[in-house]
Amino acid sequence: MINKAGPVSWMTRHGVAPNLLMAFLIIGGILMSLAIRKEFIPSTEADYVSVNVAYPGATPSEMEQGVVLPIENELTGLDGLKEITSTAAQGAARVSVEIENSGDRQKAYQDIQQAVSNISSFPAGIERPVVSLSGHSIDVMDIKLFGPLSKFELKKLAEQIRNDLLAAPEITNVEVKGTPDEELHVEISQATLESYGLTLQQVANTIAANAIEQSAGTVRTSGGDILLTLDNRIYWADEFSKLPVISDDSGVLLQLGDIATISDGFGDSNREVTYNGNPSIGLDIYRSENQTPFTVTEAAYRQMEEIKTRLPPGVELIVTDDDGETYNQRVGLLMKNAAIGLVLVLVLLSLFLEYRLAFWVTMGIPTAFLGALLLIPAADVSINMISMFAFIIALGIVVDDAIIAGENIFEHMQQGMAFPDAAVQGAREVAVPLAFAILTNVAAFLPILALPGMMGKLFLAIPVVVISCFLISWIEALFILPTHLANLKKKPKDAPLNFLEKIQRNVDSKLGYFINEIYQPILRRAVRAPGLTFAVAFFFLMIAMAWAASGRMGFSMFPRLEGEFVVATVELPSNAPLQQATDVRKKLERDLRTVVAPFEADGTEFLLSIEGDVNGTSVEVEGQLVDSDARPIPAAELVNLWREEIGEIAGIRSLTFDSERGGGPSGGAGLTVELRGSHTDVLERASEDMANALAGITGVKDIANGFNSGKPEWDVELTDQGRSLGLEADDVAAQIRAAIYGSRALRQQRGNSEVTVLVRLPEDERSRAADIERLRILTPSGSYVPLTEVAILEKGVSPSSISRRNGRQIVNVTANVEPREQVPAVMSLLQESIFPDMRSRYPGIDFGFQGRQAETQESMSSLKLYGFFSMLLIYVLLAIPFRSYSQPLLVMAVIPFGAAGALYGHLMMGYGLSVMSIMGIVALAGVVVNDSLILVDFANRQRREKKMSAHDAIISAGIRRFRPILLTTLTTFGGLAPMVFETSRQAQFIAPMAVSLGFGILFTTFVCLLVLPALYIMLSNVLDKLGFSDVEGNDSVGGDAVVSAAVGSNGGSAIDVQDATAKA
Helix, strand or coil: CCCCCCHHHHHHHHCHHHHHHHHHHHHHHHHHHHHCCECCCCCCCCCEEEEEEECCCCCHHHHHHHHHHHHHHHHCCCCCEEEEEEEEECCEEEEEEEECCCCCHHHHHHHHHHHHHCCCCCCCCCCCCEEEECCCCEEEEEEEEECCCCHHHHHHHHHHHHHHHHCCCCCCEEEEECCCCEEEEEECCHHHHHHHCCCHHHHHHHHHHHCCEEEEEEEEECCEEEEEEEECCCCCHHHHCCCEEEEECCEEEEEHHHHCEEEEEECCCCEEEEECCEEEEEEEEEECCCCCHHHHHHHHHHHHHHHHCCCCCCCEEEEEEEHHHHHHHHHHHHHHHHHHHHHHHHHHHHHHECHHHHHHHHHHHHHHHHHHHHHHHHHCCCECHHHHHHHHHHHHHHHHHHHHHHHHHHHHHHCCCCHHHHHHHHHHHHHHHHHHHHHHHHHHHHHHHCCCHHHHHHHCHHHHHHHHHHHHHHHHHHHHHHHHHHCCCCCCCCCCCCHHHHHHHHHHHHHHHHHHHHHHHHHHHHHHCHHHHHHHHHHHHHHHHHHHHCCCCCEECCCCCCCCEEEEEEECCCCCCHHHHHHHHHHHHHHHHHHHHHHHCCCCCCEEEEEEEEECCEEEEEEEECCHHHCCCCHHHHHHHHHHHHCCCCCCCEEEEECCCCCCCCCCCCEEEEEEECCHHHHHHHHHHHHHHHHCCCCEEEEEECCCCCEEEEEEEECHHHHHCCCCHHHHHHHHHHHHCCEEEEEEEECCEEEEEEEECCHHHCCCHHHHHHCEEECCCCCEEEHHHHEEEEEEEECCEEEEECCEEEEEEEEEECCHHHHHHHHHHHHHHHHHHHHHHCCCCEEEECCHHHHHHHHHHHHHHHHHHHHHHHHHHHHHHHCCCCHHHHHHCHHHHHHHHHHHHHHHHCCCEEHHHHHHHHHHHHHHHHHHHHHHHHHHHHHHHHCCCHHHHHHHHHHHCHHHHHHHHHHHHHHHHHHHCCCCHHHCCCHHHHHHHHHHHHHHHHHHHHHHHHHHHHHHHHHHHHCCCCCCCCCCCCCCCCHHHHCCECCECECCHHHHHHHC
């Protein structure tokens, strides 16, 4: 008699409630899919608070001592901060504070703001420090504006376009790139100043006092209030020329235009942005973290259609990068693979299961996926390339729950039980085993959930999506599937077979022949010599592990990605003129076109555009390529040809290349060595030696020494003679600063731009070294003296910038390694021989790895630690239902073989190892134990219930459980197969995880069916000799039914629904 109490029975017999639950999951998931955020790659930016301080004209050393050190000292004692990095450059400093992942962003921001405002030791001339919290805005579209206009006209047009774009409510942030700050220059010669007895500071003060807009208060009259305003604000050069400089009782004697050359212009900046060789301006459109790329890009295209109609003749506006299109391509590729995987799973299920059962089991997949969409927004997971891949991972695994429940229900139907009773009884029996099977799967994915830093943010979607799918599939298998199976129509026993049933019978007979005639004899031989069987398997395990440990497979953070762009970056000496940078840019562009030309000779498009960006002494040339699958050669190969064509460039510091930009989360140099110390001169020598040492290692290319020896620096020291004339050091410094940089009169808003008005000497009086020595200083008595008469000029060199991390100066030496898989070998060589030698020569310097290497090591340490805890959890989850200490170890013995299968898969598919590969191996642990659980538990039941020997029981288990083990393996591999064999370059980034899971599961199937029985015999023999037994008196997993009973029906076919319905 079936107990009709309980949720499973109630749901099964209710009929309506399960369908409502299914409709809720499906419809809710569809609605959520429309509302959920969609993006190409999840944001991996850490939470930062930055402090920016401007001090125009100051040297990097002054910025470090006067600005950076006080800020660092003040921030050191604050809680919740992970790392403090600083950069001191000429005239500016930036301190970036990374907040702990679990930290409160807003509290950290307020604490840092308060700490900076408490500092009272800043130099007098600095501007107010700006403390800002990193906005989580993501670049979604890049636009280039170019044409036959002056720089000023082009900037004004770009600002107008920016305003037009921001008029769309969907667009919240547009940045204009490639334009220096606007300035208004008032230039007065020294001779003129002396003739009128003026200083630059006096003129600046006069401008500031006259060009103002100021409220004069309110007059209250009987007719109402009258506001009084003094409005003398002026904006343009011709307006400033009319300002009075000297006046007396009779009126204005001298106007500014009489003594000065006044012009509208830009700040001193070596910045030049070009598009296909033409001067251009970039507009970068950003989206907020909760916006979908489509929303923003569609609005941008809509606005651009209108903007283009108003552009001046010859001016073009072109989209150079569109994340919305990239999202479509990448996610479209994954959707295609998911669809193929779904079809494969359905076909496999239809071959092995009765077709109506196969249909309802397959329906569990969309139900689980759409139901999971209701859960994942709670973890701030979006629809992106990573989460789509997670659904593909879950594709073949989630059907196992439905197979387990469905098969067990069908077994009861074949025994003649009424369909509703069979559904209730079958579902109840597997409720507990299903829980433990799902929990082992969940446990295996938990280490990925604990990944730190950038990797944690990037791959958060995988465990969240997979675990959500598992949980929903468990609900579906227990509360929805039984209802549908209970309502199947009975078929007469003599009903003719339909087409599908004939195919199933055929497959079943051939599988039966294989099990009995091929597998069974092999299994008997394996069990007869268990030691030899295990030794052979162990041999293959050791080969795989030894091959990986030897370094021949290499190891990297990510497999090589196929970028959207190829990039060359040149660093010039710090005092290089703009013309040299321009010449280098032209050479890089010319050489790129030269290497591309042969591939485009037949009219095939390869290179879409070339963007140049000269920023100070850094030159970057970026070539945009056609879609990755339409390229004649990969981007990495094109970069190698480009490198050869460029050859050696005289007078540069470094030349580096990147072929992965835009392809995914990877980026930066392949190898980064960080030197930490306290003395700039020692760091300079050590970094040079490190760069030379890297150059001597085979395969190391694109070496860049981050230390820039900087520009000539003259220290001015006031002499006793200068002091005797009444001069003070701060007065002399102010006069020198005004003459060279300029004396700032005012800063005001002009339209969309902030404009600084500077009063300074003409360029021909401040552009040469001799001009500094000839500079005339005004004494308190009103006379002028040359600078060299009142001060000593000590000539030295200042570093162009100073970088610091956690309180110490750092210099990074970067390089790329080809082939990339050899990075671990190069790192080993550095750690074993080069670092010890360098430490002995430079005892005050610490050497270590940063960049990709630091993130990889951090991720691997986390995976090892939490992987260990995951194994313990899986052991506990097996030991509880088995009520045994030894048998969980037996079941888990297949896990190392799963790792070996993953390694063999990488070798077969031509992949090197990466963090993605290791994540797949870790996640594999929970999946592969389920097949072992099926086998071992069935053997235990045979021994307990039928008093079989261990030998006979394990052979019986192998034969009877061959079908369900094969089915779960094939469905899991079938779901992953499209990704495993995907040839598209776009999928290379995530394919290694699919390879690890797919081939690991395949390999462990053979181990489970042949090696595990041998291990079972060996364990049984050992326990017998010790006088122990872990089978007698041991209840089966979950009571009367076990996971194994659920996945196959008495070892025979589960397709004979006619027989089941007839018996019922």
